[in-house]
Amino acid sequence: MKSTEQVSHSALGAGARLRMALRVFWGAFLFGRKGLIVWDSWEMWVMQIVITPIAQIGFFALLSIYLQYPSSVTQYIVVGNAIQSMSFAAVFAVANITSQDKWQGTLPSTMVTPANRIALFIGRAWFQVLLSALIAAAGLLYAATIFGVSFATADYLGIAVTVLLTSVAMTGFGLLISAVGLYMRTAMIVANIFLFVTLLLSGVNFPVSVLPAWLQPASWAIPLTYGTQAVRMAIAGSSLTALLPTLGWEALDALLVMGAGYVLFTGFENLSRKTGRFEEY
């Protein structure tokens, strides 16, 4: 058998490193298609894309009807929940990456490789970006067809860009929580709480202005808050240009979240190496 020539990692040029990172990203993406949750049956797809979004939207819509709010409020709530329904796939499933790796015993094997961490984990999560965007799009479809939200003046380009950007941004939040999972026993409980928090703080069921003033900055730290706002504007007819300020803030927020995620990741990776917690689940 021929031996492969080993080249020192640090001796590689920037181009070679980028190619390696892209290769890691693509490999991780293909793995992430199947690796995160069991998507190998039609029941799971139906559950995630049909049943759960309709149930969530329906719950809050019915609550609004029971409270005898005007239909504009009900529609506000429906659209907010349609977008928020992406959170399970974008946040929860992504936050599970490190926990699942720990449980399977593959985290040490992964962390011992020289693979670029950003490429690796973003690659794993990227499938969830696509899936969560699909779920949000399905949610908006149900809003129109089941819950009577009018899309007569909607700007579909604005909606599409908002949904995709929010999906990327919320997945970034999932990766941030996943970094916590490197050190804590499980990130899932934190992710679970975060899902509740988005219901409260992200303008899903009521405007952020309803919240106490001291709580509102927390709302604007969550990308979903901008997403719900932008989607409502787009449905009402605002063009993509008009959405840019909101989307700009969301993009900036997403970058900050991802930056924080990277810092946390590196910090927790080092901490786990010191304390030997890569295998504790």
Added chain:
Amino acid sequence: MSQHSPNSGLAVEVIALTREYTTRSFFGTVSRITKALDGIDFSVKTGELFGLIGPNGAGKTTTVKILTTLLTQTSGEAYILGLDVRKDLYEIRRRIGIVFGGERGLYNRVSALDNLRYFSDLYGVDPVTARDRIPQLLKAVGLADRADERVEKYSRGMKQRLHIAKALVHDPELLVLDEPTIGLDPGGARDIRNMIREMQKQGKTILLTTHYMFEAEELCQRVAVISKGKIVALDTPSELKKLVRDISVIELRTYGATTDYVEVIKRLPNVVRVVADLDSEVQTIRIQSPLGADLLSQVTSALPSDAKIIDRTIKEPTLEDAYLRLVEE
């Protein structure tokens, strides 16, 4: 409760046992049927230490699962202590203890003591008895001083000893040990084997599956070799070794031997089989041949100049040699 009538001296009786696994596609249609067991027959006498050996995927674990009532057979019969595995599940489970090899099977976030108390209750051990028996078990397996620690802090060897304690907590008549020494260091494995001997001396019947031929040879009174779902041989280790009595084994220990050298040896006339471990700094090559010492000069002359033989021994064939012949033919 159904009772199989003949042969009350048998702890385990397996008759034409077959097991098929069905794999299904995305939409639930059958895509493949795999036969894991293909009509196997064997029996284990009361008080015997019986070994079941075979390569990965041969059907050992499937056999164990059927006998321990965790899996039903597709066809055939199996009786444990005279009880039918299909019908008398709970009575069988009350009277057998099982050790699954490996890290899983314990509640890692609670202590060894809590694990044993839990399983003791599940197996219906009288609480007053358990109060005495559990500490005795922990002492017997060498875990008494760490009984209150979470199992997740235990080494692999310690977990395996706890598995043994767990299997014994309800004083079973039959023990099924599924690869109990897998992954253990030599000291830990030796401790487990000593415990197995001791359990047999207590009158327990033991069914042991293992990859380690020397372990089967050392412990078992009889061994069944299973390959591709069929029993290919069943006898005492010494009788099984007679299957290869026509050969001797040359064992070489070398520096610098490569796969090329092994291929050359394989092509020599009268070489029956070559098993080589080339991964270590010192390689071990076992050559089976009827020529025995007469083959040595050919083997030595075939050695490349940059390699060196540091030791050569002519050995009697072992159970492993017999096993290799049985599973590879």
Added chain:
Amino acid sequence: MGTLSELTPGKKTEGYLARRGQVLKACIVLTARLFFADPQWIIPSIIAPFIFTLVAFFLFGGQTSSPTFLLYLVLGSGLMGMWGTTIYGSSNSIGFDRWNGTMESTLAAPVPLSWIALGRVLFNTFEGVINALFILVIGLAWFQVGFGVVSPGLFLLASVSTFLSLSAFGLLMCTIILLSRKGGFITNSMEIPVYIATGTMFPVSILPIVVLPFAFLLAPTWGIEAIRLSALPGYTGLATNYWTDLAILAAETLAYLGLAFMLFKRVEAYAKRNGTLEEY
């Protein structure tokens, strides 16, 4: 090390009820130990219910001046907390064994799986009750509402009955877990539909007619009605009376139990035929 020859012989517990009681106790104790062994138990037990209450509070908006409405809100949140913990905890009680690698050890025990599941479900539902109490206390303190229920005795009876019906329902959901490794995901997805159908936050009378049969088949629907009738002054709800609600609740709970025990046997046999029980 000691020696295996010095062991006290393993005497067994006599009597069917004593053995079953022993199993229930063991499973409750183990589930409790595992629950408290995870330092993050405080999050789903306290923090999550608190956030839930806040969401409901802001949703209810201008209605919060009415003490009765506030009590309605707090009861509803408590019930949702109880439901959520029951659904998640119950589906996880067997799924946990799969994930933990102890499924084979559990199955190999000489006791029907239904009894092991029942012990775990009882603890998980009890945990849900604790969550509900936390929500109640936090809600009452936050909104400064007195706990002036109409009839404390009837309220307690309705609450205990609802708790038992949730345990029975949780046991039934365990069978779904045994059937499929996606079972946990399926039962978790039931969470919101069940909140809707059992009228935790709004009466089932406002639901579309097609949903009503499903709502009425859920025993906790009647439990929630009984709780509201005994707690909220002037509540009429489904226009049934308290004792009718309890009777339906009891009948349906017994039906769940019977179905669950029957299904457990079938499910065990099915899973052993296919060898899928340990797969995660």
